[in-house]
Amino acid sequence: MSEVDFMSVLHKSTNRDYLGRVNDPIYPKEKAAELAKRWGFDYWDGDRRICYGGYQYIEGRWEKVARQMSSYFKLPKHPKILDIGCGKGYLLYDWLKVIPDAEVHGLDISSYAIEHAKEEVKDNIKLGNATKLPWKDNYFDLVISINTLHCLYSYELEKALKEIERVGNNYKYICVESYRNEKEKANLLYWQLTCEAFHTPKEWLWWFENTGYTGDHSFIYFE
Template sequence: MSYIDFLSPVHKSTQRDYLARVNDPEYPKAKAADLAKNWSFDYWDGDRRINYGGYRYMEGRWEKVAKMMADHYGLKAGDKVLDIGCGKGFLLFDFTKVVPGLDVYGSDVSNYAIENAKEEIKDKLTVANAIKLPYPDKHFDFVYSLNTFHNLHNYDLEQALREMNRVSKQKKYICVESYRNEVEKANLLYWQVTCEAFCTPEEWDWWFKLTHYDGDHSFIYFE
């Protein structure tokens, strides 16, 4: 298992006002979280004070991430790739641009996201929970999950990580939110609206060892 950071350029491109997120008079943190956890319109395309504020495809935004991952894992035409927590499938679509002929699949707990997914790959996406993936054992050449597993309760993390292992032949990558100090912990608490597993890197490593997760990983920090 290696630490490989593919996400920092995208994560750090967003400016964040942590205190405004918590203290907004119309959508204070608790109200925003209640709305976001429905995983519907408010989470994806509602007010920016709730979450994304309009999650739309942006040419080139995810393509550079897809290329880095495709190059690192040696993906080629015909390989089967699964995105656990795929949202609207934007990264998966960009994978098909950088590796023509790649066979992409995605799962997400949000009906709204799948219904409003990128039209070109919509038929390859399915509504499913990470703890029970509707795919055969060792079915995919590469399985990844970005900013999804920290949204699971601790009691579901073990099963979800084991499911990720089960459907993968070998190559895997996961990115989750974490914190290394009290400042990052406070910022994470202020900014997130759906996180349930608040784990340090050491705690995530404990989960990986417990479940025999042998893929690569990285962490998102709110510095």
């Protein structure tokens, strides 16, 4: 199990006004979070102060992440790849640019996201929760989950990590939000809208070890 960073290139490209999110006069933090946790229009395509503010496909954005992963993981021919918390399936679609003969699958809790997913991969996305994955043991060559597992409560997180280990035959990768000091902790609390698992890197490693998760990981920090 190693720490490997595929996500900083995207995460650090966003400028954040932490106090502005908390004190917004129309969508203060608690109101924005309540709307975001419905995982519907407001979360994906509503006001930017609630979440994405219009989550559209951007050519090349996720392709560079897929290419980094493809270079890092020694995947077989015709690999089976699962993205847990895939949203509208943009990373799935870009995987097919990198490995055209891959078998890609996605899972998301948002029926709205699936309804508005990239048409080319929409039929490959299932509605569901990471705590119960509808695939057989050791089915996938690579299982990834980016910015999703920190949205689970502790009693769900244990199940999800064990499920990822169960369906993943070889490679797994998880990226979650975390903090290393009080400044990053405060920024995370101010900025996040759907996070339920607030853990330091050491605590996340405890979760991985105690659930038998053997894959790789990385952390996102709000510096």
